[in-house]
Amino acid sequence: MSFLPYFSAxxxxxLALLITLIVVYGxxxxxxxxxxxxPGPKPLPYFGTMMEYKKxxxxxxxxxxxKYGRIWGIYDGRQPVLCTMDKSMxxxxxxxxxYNIFTNRMHFHLNGEMFxxxxxxxxxxxxxxxxxxxxxxxxxRLKEVxxxxxxxxxxIYQLKMIKFDLFNPLFLLIALFPFTxxxxxxxxxxxxxxxxxxxxxxxxxxIKSGRxxxxxxxxxxxxxxxxxxxxxxxxxxxxxxxxxxxDHEILSQAMIFxxxxxxxxxxxxxxxAYNLATNPHVMTKLQEEIDTVFPNKTPIQYxxxxxxxxxxxxxxxxxxxxxxxxxxERVAKKTVEINGIVIPKDCVVLVPTWTLHRDPxxxxxxxxxxxxxxxxENKESIDPYxxxxxxxxxxxxxxxxxxxxxxxxxxxxILQSFTFSVCDETEIxxxxxxxxxxxxxxxxxxxxEPRSITSSNTTSISLKSPAT
Numbered sequence: 001m002s003f004l005p006y007f008s009a010x011x012x013x014x015l016a017l018l019i020t021l022i023v024v025y026g027x028x029x030x031x032x033x034x035x036x037x038x039p040g041p042k043p044l045p046y047f048g049t050m051m052e053y054k055k056x057x058x059x060x061x062x063x064x065x066x067k068y069g070r071i072w073g074i075y076d077g078r079q080p081v082l083c084t085m086d087k088s089m090x091x092x093x094x095x096x097x098x099y100n101i102f103t104n105r106m107h108f109h110l111n112g113e114m115f116x117x118x119x120x121x122x123x124x125x126x127x128x129x130x131x132x133x134x135x136x137x138x139x140x141r142l143k144e145v146x147x148x149x150x151x152x153x154x155x156i157y158q159l160k161m162i163k164f165d166l167f168n169p170l171f172l173l174i175a176l177f178p179f180t181x182x183x184x185x186x187x188x189x190x191x192x193x194x195x196x197x198x199x200x201x202x203x204x205x206x207i208k209s210g211r212x213x214x215x216x217x218x219x220x221x222x223x224x225x226x227x228x229x230x231x232x233x234x235x236x237x238x239x240x241x242x243x244x245x246x247d248h249e250i251l252s253q254a255m256i257f258x259x260x261x262x263x264x265x266x267x268x269x270x271x272x273a274y275n276l277a278t279n280p281h282v283m284t285k286l287q288e289e290i291d292t293v294f295p296n297k298t299p300i301q302y303x304x305x306x307x308x309x310x311x312x313x314x315x316x317x318x319x320x321x322x323x324x325x326x327x328x329e330r331v332a333k334k335t336v337e338i339n340g341i342v343i344p345k346d347c348v349v350l351v352p353t354w355t356l357h358r359d360p361x362x363x364x365x366x367x368x369x370x371x372x373x374x375x376x377e378n379k380e381s382i383d384p385y386x387x388x389x390x391x392x393x394x395x396x397x398x399x400x401x402x403x404x405x406x407x408x409x410x411x412x413x414i415l416q417s418f419t420f421s422v423c424d425e426t427e428i429x430x431x432x433x434x435x436x437x438x439x440x441x442x443x444x445x446x447x448x449e450p451r452s453i454t455s456s457n458t459t460s461i462s463l464k465s466p467a468t
Contacts, residue, residue, distance in 0.1 A: 033073030048075025102330035
């Protein structure tokens with residue numbers, strides 16, 4: 001008696017063909033790095049090496065570096081990803097060939113209404129938007145915006161923004177079956193919840209409408225600067241007219257400033273507070289500088305803030321240990337050879353910044369918090385392609401200067417009145433969450449002590465990153 005169902009020969013042939021196609025589809029892309037002669041962990045059918053992310057992508061990157069050296073290959077689903085910590089290759093990818101070959105980041109299609117945000121835009125669209133936005137982030141413009149930061153610093157710690165999970169079902173679906181990306185995009189699926197984006201777009205559109213009527217033109221902020229650039233382009237003709245931002249592009253840039261700005265700044269502030277609490281001698285020295293530059297809690301001035309050398313060292317060292325961008329990636333628009341390695345078209349090149357910043361061959365005692373690494377005497381010896389908390393090249397973080405000012409301003413205001421210290425609930429060795437952006441797995445818990453009151457009057461605080 002046969003345990004197999006009775007099918008015709010044609011049906012069995014189709015089933016055999018289907019099974020063969022499924023097997024071939026599952027294994028087909030995983031010979032890329034073997035052909036390139038690049039080592040790396042063994043991929044699983046369909047998933048590639050993504051299951052290794054369960055241990056945390058920072059841990060995975062570090063393990064690969066220790067096992068395979070400065071260049072290795074992994075697979076995000078079916079997508080080949082060439083990981084490199086080679087300084088020469090990093091410079092070529094992020095700087096030399098940025099405009100010609102490595103212009104774009106990985107595209108997951110599901111950006112929703114934020115398809116034209118500067119972080120998601122590609123090629124000529126990205127160049128145009130970036131060129132319009134760049135003047136808004138010069139030192140002069142940031143100095144104009146700085147007074148408004150004093151009124152909104154508390155929001156850094158309170159806003160709960162969007163969480164990007166590496167094992168989000170939509171992300172996994174696109175990683176395993178890339179052809180579904182455009183289909184889901186047409187069906188209006190997005191990583192950004194529609195109720196969140198709809199609310200912000202409606203609010204920003206209302207604000208912009210009020211600005212357009214001239215009710216708030218005296219206000220200096222990034223939204224107004226973008227509106228002014230749009231009005232300036234409207235008076236031009238020909239090719240220059242296309243350089244201005246559309247209404248939707250203005251709203252998208254405002255949205256990405258909110259999402260990316262608060263998310264990353266809050267996490268960076270949490271890590272900085274943690275580093276100060278666990279290194280009290282550093283905090284004491286920083287408070288001495290603050291008291292010297294701004295005695296008796298005098299109002300913070302932009303020029304003086306920018307001249308605080310030790311504050312700059314402390315922040316740079318904190319960003320070395322906990323970079324805003326723990327991974328940088330670019331997509332090859334065409335096949336190219338770099339340092340004897342032929343990188344095929346559509347291959348992703350990834351720089352594991354977290355691991356690069358903790359490379360013992362580059363940094364002595366890499367796990368130690370030593371702000372003196374970035375003193376004026378030592379800073380000149382740091383290779384720019386070994387320290388990239390905001391990325392590097394034409395497509396680095398456009399809000400880098402703004403973020404640094406905001407974080408410095410917030411930390412000075414806090415340390416003028418308070419001191420951070422560890423408490424019984426403080427985790428000494430932080431565990432990172434499995435998200436795209438770097439953040440602790442659990443809230444950082446510290447004690448906040450008023451400087452002018454004895455230590456018996458203390459308050460325990462929980463520094464939560466916005467996405468926890």
